[in-house]
Amino acid sequence: MRRESLKDPIRERRQFVWRAVVAALIVFALYAGVLSRLVDLQVLQHARYAGMAHDNRVHIVALPPPRGLIYDRHGVLLAENVPSYSLDVTPEQVPDMDATLQALKKVVALSDDDIRRFKSEVRGKWPFKSITLRFNLTPEEVARFAVQRYRFPGVDIEARLRRYYPFGGVMVDAVGYVGRIDLKELKSVDAQNYEGTSHFGKTGIERYYESRLHGKVGYDQIEVNAKGRQIRVLSHHPPVPGEDLVLSLDAGLQQATVNAMKGREGAAVAIDPRNGGVLALVSSPSYDPNWFVDGISSARYKSLRNNSRRPLFNRALAGQYPPGSTIKPFMALAGLQNGIVTPDQQVYAGPYWQIPGDPAQRKYRDWKYGGHGLTDVAKAITESADTYFYQLAFHLGIDKMHSFLTQFRLGQPTDIDTMGSRSGLLPSPQWKRRTRGHVWYPGNTVVAGIGQGFMLTTPLQLASATATLSMRGEGFRPRLLRAARDPLSGAIAAAPSTALAPVKLRSSAYWNSVITGMTQVTQKRDGTAWRVFQGFPYVVGGKTGTAQVTSQRYSDEADESKIPYKLRDNGLFIAFAPADHPLIAVAVVVEHGGGGSRSAAPVAREMIDYYLAHNTLRKKGRLVLKANVPHDLHLQLTQSPSGGVAARPQVNTHGTH
């Protein structure tokens, strides 16, 4: 510090006085600003604000956005919004709630469920927010209430959009459904954006794409009188509708599949091998999703849940079945790739096979009395020679089997754009030790060779693996979404397909011999599905499977009808067509259907037949897909006669504009 700049108390004080005066002036100015604002609010605009306050004022009413619609690949509506009327109550304006509810019971049908749910909702909300007491009033109820409305202050009829699934149970396993939003779901989203939204995707596409289907909330600033009745709209801010989703699903194929299943328990999945698009996803038996939209009655829900045929269980995604002989083509590829067999090598496949040096001399039998004789890979697949695959699996060993099959994404969670798929199981010695506490026996490997034992797959996994096989290792992530339509611009954006890491083999001859074997399944007299595909116009590659559901041996029983239903074998079939340039790959499981050729293969045949007949043309002897690209889709969507897009019902919740 320089000595000459000494403190000068007199000067400092004078300086301070000036600054204090300036500060005081600024304070005065600020407070004068506040005061003038108060004068503005309390004197000049007093009448306006007093009006707002007195007449019970300005309400903000949230306008829930119309939920995006869901279409199939051809523009057929799978989930739409239909106008419906509901009875809404504003608790604050009801003088005596219990008396009102009693009186309302005489005007509209009110169940105890309705009243219980309503009362629990009243407790959690602000008293000036309206709560729905009953959804989906009939026209008679609307009329009856309208003439008696004066008796019920605080009770109103509201028009809203209700989700409707025109196909009922046919699409539910893929599309899913919406239901009343619950607290947990509300907490998982931006509560403000869901102000006024009463429903939320519970399963399937509705759940997975909830955020895209929902849209953005809008609101009206409305003026209401002391009784809560609306006087006028002060300002209107429309909501932004959710995106319309176009699925890769083919509604006709889906329907044909459901028909072919004939209500039997099981599942069927069809995939476009060229891009992973899911063409059909069926679990049977099913249920009507429309029951769930406004809250299913507890009696009906109980009967669905306790039904021994388990209609609520989505077998296509979560049903885990032993693949049985449908695993053989993949097992053959594993053997070829690991040098256990060569394509032309003839192996003796007799009536039974024993592990070399097994002191117990256990016989692993073939399904065919007398066996198959000398057999190469293609023949082993065509005739489903068990003894061929026992040997192959034994020499391959469980570790190589496990790592090869993993490449087809068996035994892993399936990455698909819907909820609830399960991972199945590819067993390994480590897995067995961890979960069962036992060591792995060679016999475990042998039965794994024909898809029995511990191995489990879902129908979705089987279909996806078959698609990858049919494309000679080129796989795609299975997906339901094909394109989405922007609600504002109307532009349709295709959802890209995602290629998975391809399965690479040492020689393309390996693919040839396995695909040849699968083609002969349907083309050759010795093929296990020859009878089913006799005279079929398309060349199909397939593989039957019959999987035991119990270790008890009933297969020797000649008359299947004598076996208890629950212990009968599951029938399976995987297929792709046309064999040389596949456009569709399917997997079908029929629970307790007996042999795969009799139960599952006919379903696959119906599916392939429908899809190829309705979607392809023959050009120079080769099947090609009809033009079916997004711009074509756009045309169909805007012209949809069911009023889907262009004539989307504009529901005006307040009836003023």
Added chain:
Amino acid sequence: MARIDLPGAAAGPGRLLRWLHFDGVLLLAVLTLIGLGLAILYSAAGENVAMVSRQGMRLMIALGVMALVAQVPAHQLRRLTPWLYLGGLLLLVLVLVMGEVGKGAQRWLDLGVVRFQPSEVMKLAVPMAVAWFFAERPLPPRGRDLLLAGLIVALPAALIAKEPDLGTALLVAMAGFFVIFLSGVRYRLLAILFGLGLAALPVLWHFMHGYQRDRVLTFLNPERDPLGTGYHIIQSMIAVGSGGIYGKGWLNGTQAQLDFLPERSTDFIFSVFGEEFGLLGAGVLLALYVFIVLRGLHIALKAQDTYARLLAGSLSLTFSVYVFVNVGMVIGLLPVVGVPLPLVSYGGTSMVTLLAAFGMLMSIHSHRRLVAH
């Protein structure tokens, strides 16, 4: 009552007040304000006696702290200042390291018996520290001195902003800034500082949390968020506006009594006041606040050394800003920030700090003859 302050008026209460080192004028104004506050709280809380008595208890404790602080002469305060400041800094660091997280921000320090916010200490310690720093230096400050003073302010402000508690950080920084302003720093330098502040706004925006940005955006356009923060503002303006000139009368505010007004016993208590007592009541309340600020500035002018003068001035101006920020928010002039209305809003956190500051003002005023002679 104004007689009390006159020297030589040896009336009973006057002597008692002087013996207690209280400033009668300031005390009277503060007590009037507190009385009005309790009355409006009773209304805002829906005639809830328990809430009012809880607030009364807090006020008693805070008044006790004020009385204690008033006993400490200014030169003692000055000696304690660096320790208070450094201790406060240490606590701020501790809070960042091990503080409790409440509402997404680390602000509290749990001392076993009591939990408290070190940032509250800084509201007093920062202006004290800057005043202490300037007390021995030639004023107006320039160059290195000014830079160091800026550092004394910026360091704790940055720590508080990191908690994150941007509002308090700004208030603390402002308390320090007022000392610099009152020290007579050149207006040209102030203008440069102001320019720098403006330039820093985008940087500040970058560091803001989502909810903070929301509040600013909502302030710029209340219609933007009519279901959330905008709802508060709209309802608050309706309450104040509908109060008119004379108000709807105590306990008769429809907006407040019918639950339309959110946060009505804490941050938005001014709108209850405006609704029930009208422009006249609000004017009286504002006048009372202005009176207290002016009394504070008066005490500063009368103070006999630089430290006391700067400190008293800064405390008074900071108080005026608290009021302005709260009222400005309630009537839609400023964005929604969590600043309570001093001495009126329900809650005890800031009450102690506030009344401790009044204790300092009283001490500065009542001890000055001792220092002068």
